[in-house]
Amino acid sequence: MKVVCTSGVFSRRSAAGVAAAGLVLTLTACGTNSGSGGKVEGIGLVSAVDLTICTQLPYKPFVYKDGGKVVGFDADLLSLLAKDLGVEPKFLSIEWSQITSGGAFAAKKCDIGTGAMTITEERKRAIRISDPYMDATQVLFVKKSSGYRSLADLTGKKVGVQSGTTGQKYANSQAKKYGFTTVVFEDLALLTNNVKSGRVDAGINDNGVLYNFTKNNPDTAVVDEFRTGEQYGFGADRKGANGAKLLAKLNAVLAKAKSDGDYDRLYKKWFGVDRGE
Template sequence: MTTSRTRRASTIAAVALVSTLALAACGSSDGDGDADAAATNSSGITTIESGKLKACTHLSYKPFEFKEGSKVVGFDVDLMDLLAKELGLEQEVVDIEFATITSGAAFAAKKCDAGYGATTINDERKKAVLFSDPYFDSTAALIVKKDSGITDLAGLKGKKLGVQTDTTGQEFAEKEKAANGFTPVVFDDLPTQLAGVLSGRVDGAINDNGPLLDYAKDNPTTEVVKEFDTGEQYGLMFKKDDPNGTKMAEKANEILAAAKTDGRYNTIYKKWFGVDAPK
């Protein structure tokens, strides 16, 4: 749950995809970047590459960030575009292992100027990255196949529950497994986790409510049967203990606040969720 999501740290190998709300595929940059290519914006913000705002995420996490054909789209992508456009930049999405973002490693390696991925703000992650103000409220949810007879965690006694590695959903499941008698089965990402439910490899899966409700809508043999009020909020990520990262986070907070006031946030929210944003 998010991202609730924290995904397993592995190699910092990325596939970059250029975004102007619709992103075309391109290669990722080298680890240390090119200092000569960096440029300082009129707002006093320096980016790794002139003219671009490199944003790290991990695909796929529909409807927040996912590929639609050769393009990367989603709620988070559109929000980050607000910041990119304010700075006169073009967003470039870098698909990378999620834990390298939340651990701060991607920022240290100059892979990205900013990061996102339906990422829950928590104290552990705050030690490694600088978060923006919260921009989305989330809860954990349980998805199962219809007619399974499972309506809550207690119904999973003696059964298998799919979790996504290094997520707050996995943490929640670990806390609940003894009381409810299920066995967590770990998946690397959301698509394989949900495929596990469809194939019967697991009896249910727990993750954030947004992606699971979206999946159930597209896959009517599944249903979300329970939501858990975990009080999670998502934030955009920037480099911690870095003056430039701090400036970027402050600018993002200004833009998020303005977008909520002038209606741009609601337009993006309605585009991806089909309803007006909560007040």
């Protein structure tokens, strides 16, 4: 696949200074510098040799680090897109709100955003979102010995949620009705570890990640599902035509994966069951 290199300007920020103004680098070189922007099949990419993917790690089994490599269901699906474009997938872990607000795309940090992202009207106003690729719902997660089985059991208790997620939104909508207090954590690992340690009494998040967590942590359990009717999509820049072109390519790759069996193979690989079970 021929890659045409172009010059570009973008802002690079350290993890310690996300909110602060970053060092601006002007890129004009082409070739081995993976920071140089480029075009593949008329689609502009942040890097001439990579598909740059923003996410917030960890969100197992969708995206997480195994050794020095980012793996997971979402990672594998986007690797199919990278292969189709003739480039390599490159993952960047950033704050989730930077992806869902569109800030990461406006700053030219990445081409695609992922992390089991629920499609919502609010997010569609901020970013472009691909066709749905998976259904999901919210669930209640507890220590198995707690005795809690529903939100009705959590009056006066603390329920952990992940910042910027639909789980946080759902928990907030139920807090007054059931009399619990929400406690916000920046990522999934902090949420699950605080439930395990008993610092919070329960947690609410997506079914895929929490069922996965309980498999390796038998002292925890998913005790209720809320049937929120969610679907996941991948995000891209909303401004201009480039994000639309990239997602059109991605939608075609996803459709092909579902028709040729790749999607079902990856689903079984990461969730341990056939799709639809």
